[in-house]
Amino acid sequence: MKATNVESLFGLMDEAITLLQTEVELTYIEALSETLENLSFEAKAQQVEGLPSIEAVERLNSLYKKMNLDALDKEIIRKSIQLTFIKATKEDKLQMNHQMTPDTIAYLIAYFIGEIKKDKTEKLHVSDLAAGTGNLLNIVVAHLTSRGNEVTAEAVDNDDLLISVAANSGALLGFSEKIHYTHSDSLQELLIAPSDIVVSDFPIGYYPVNERAKNYQTAFPEGNSFAHFLMFEQNVNYLKESGWGIFIVPSDIFETDKSSVLMGWLKENVHIQAFLSLPADLFHKNGMKKSIIIVQKIGEKSLQAEQVLLGEIPDLKNAQKMQSFLDIFHNWSAKMI
Structure with missing residues (x-):
């Protein structure tokens, strides 16, 4: 059958x-x-x-x-x-950094992009430098395409199996001509075009290649640096001026004893527009709680929102609370962006 x-x-x-x-x-x-x-x-x-x-x-x-x-x-x-x-x-007991971005979070990010990039006729180039299996990028590309945007995209990952799954999944979904796939350490110099939007579910932990890390302003003076700090910087490197980045990060990213390294770099390069905590029940361990941060690369057309949107995203299964949250985001983006 x-x-x-x-x-x-x-x-x-x-x-x-x-x-x-x-x-x-x-x-x-x-x-x-x-x-x-x-x-x-x-x-x-x-x-x-x-x-x-x-x-x-x-x-x-x-x-x-x-x-x-x-x-x-x-x-x-x-x-x-x-x-x-x-x-x-x-x-196969895959490590945490190899696990797929859940649909619920990916659709939420796609919604945020739709509210930020309101022009449905605009040509958009999107990238994900930690694409994994491509689920996050696939959902974003499908969402923007369905509403009328002409979309091209870049997917990069350093794991050969994951990028193979992403590329072949993309082919089966009809994205072969929209998404270009690259198997590479994303912290190397990449031969990809700057993007209007970058999305990423950052890998968490230490980056082992100190010789490469030292090329980044977010690297630590001694020892291994945080991969998610370096990835933040690299993603912004491949953003166009005034482009937007929407990233899934550890909720305590600004609360560690190393956070000043990242904060100093952020102040010089991006506007932090929103920081939204994801529901705790999405994560097995409280220590792995994550948030979504929305930034805009500083440029001629960028503008710091008068009111940075801070708060917690409600239980995604509670339709009434989620609709209220989405209304808040819609109203905020209409006034501030």
Whole structure:
């Protein structure tokens, strides 16, 4: 039976991934990456040095055909891929920095961008320098495209499996001509165009390459520097003057004994327009609580909002409170931006 919804498509994808995983002795995410690559290129299984077996190739091709991707809504495909990655996260015990940005947060960021960039005819270039599987960028690009904007984008990540998942997911979602994918350490010099908007769910922790970190003003004088400080600076480096950055950061980013390093740099380079705490129940550990920060790169057309929007985003499941919050953001952006 052919796939018709998220549940049936995920079931077929999971069966294909598990079969490939067993046949070729791969981790789940490795098999997911190869499955998406097969689906992106003529939906046919590839055999290398006799693996997978002829019988497995035939079974995989049958599963691919049943997936019926050409006839399915792109959102069904995106959500099904998301479910397979969530399974990979659990089965392969992926590190925190490799986990996918949740839909709820990604859609919220897409809404913020829509309120900030009100012109639906404007050509926009968007980038994510810690793209991971591409879920955040895919949702932002889809949102802006659906309302009429002509959108191009850059996705960069230093993990080969994650950027492969992102690129092949993008191909299945019809974004091959919109999004350019780069496998690179984002803190190296990048051959990408400056963006109107940058979004990112920053990796948290220490950056191990001190020789490269010393090129950044947010680096520490001694020892390893915070990756999220360096990523903040690098994202702004690839913003056009007066462009906008919307980032997911640790809620305590301005409360550590090293925060003065970041604050000093921010004051010289961006206007902080909003800092909004995400609901605590989105995170397993209180120490991992995160917030969304909205900044504008200083330029001729930039303007510091008279009132920086500070506060907490309510429980995303509470429709009434969320609508009230969205109204507050809409009114604030109309007056301040």
